[in-house]
């Protein structure tokens with residue numbers, strides 16, 4: 001028997017969540033964001049499951065190459081474009097569309113003289129101040145690429161900083177519309193939060209990330225209220241049980257001491273698996289189908305669950321860290337972070353299995 005931890009990926013849930021995107025944005029094509037190993041779900045696995053998506057977005061040429069080598073034929077977009085001129089040839093070879101967020105990237109394309117025309121997305125800074133051209137530089141870029149023999153299509157793009165909170169997208173959308181006035185190119189704006197909340201920001205292409213994985217982009221509320229289904233269940237088992245007397249302490253630092261006589265289970269999951277060490281006593285966890293709490297400090301390979309109210313739990317009992325029965329948002333909230341960080345922190349040493357339904 002191997003170590004019992006596994007991340008179970010539900011392919012049917014991924015497909016279902018892609019259809020939810022279509023329900024929210026019926027007139028937009030979908031570039032599914034699969035950066036960071038498909039938010040921890042497996043780059044190639046997600047792409048294969050979602051072959052009906054109109055495109056995929058990744059960060060690096062390496063990820064794009066892995067997708068092409070796995071036989072993925074859909075359009076692939078590089079979210080940050082080129083990092084150097086030699087990547088222009090890679091973009092041609094792997095048929096990648098590229099974001100252009102600074103003028104130098106235009107010059108890289110033109111001086112590389114690609115043999116096949118490239119699809120580019122001109123990214124505008126509309127207030128997030130992370131990546132993107134100013135309005136002035138957009139016009140400079142267009143002067144160089146609008147009739148270039150090296151360019152196939154041009155798409156106008158921006159990214160919202162506050163689509164998930166009360167500020168919304170109005171300011172950035174107004175800025176975007178002002179900067180692109182009179183330009184008839186396709187538009188690509190919305191992340192998951194904007195897909196769900198702001199139809200006026202949908203444009204021709206949407207860029208769903210977190211919602212594809214069945215998670216909510218918002219700080220409050222559940223993914224379920226949008227009809228999303230969690231695609232990942234991180235599960236393990238109890239590998240030891242300890243009977244504690246009142247006052248007995250648990251784990252490194254002995255930071256938890258038993259309030260009364262109680263049983264605890266040792267779970268095969270630790271921070272080297274990606275479970276955050278910031279999770280303190282009281283983080284929700286499911287043992288033997290029942291919700292309980294973690295106790296003590298998370299160690300590298302193990303952690304502890306309170307079994308006081310679960311007498312039927314024993315060595316071999318199933319444990320759910322998040323996923324089915326326990327929304328990842330509840331764990332994230334208890335840890336003081338967001339679902340995104342928990343998913344991306346999942347370690348490569350955690351084996352994955354697939355279910356379809």
Ligand SMILES: *Cc1c(COP(=O)(O)O)cnc(C)c1O
Nearest residue numbers: 033159191192207208209210217
């Ligand atoms: C990561 C990313 C997305 C997806 O965002 P979600 O909130 O996960 O939907 C969309 N666009 C860009 C530019 C991104 O970097």
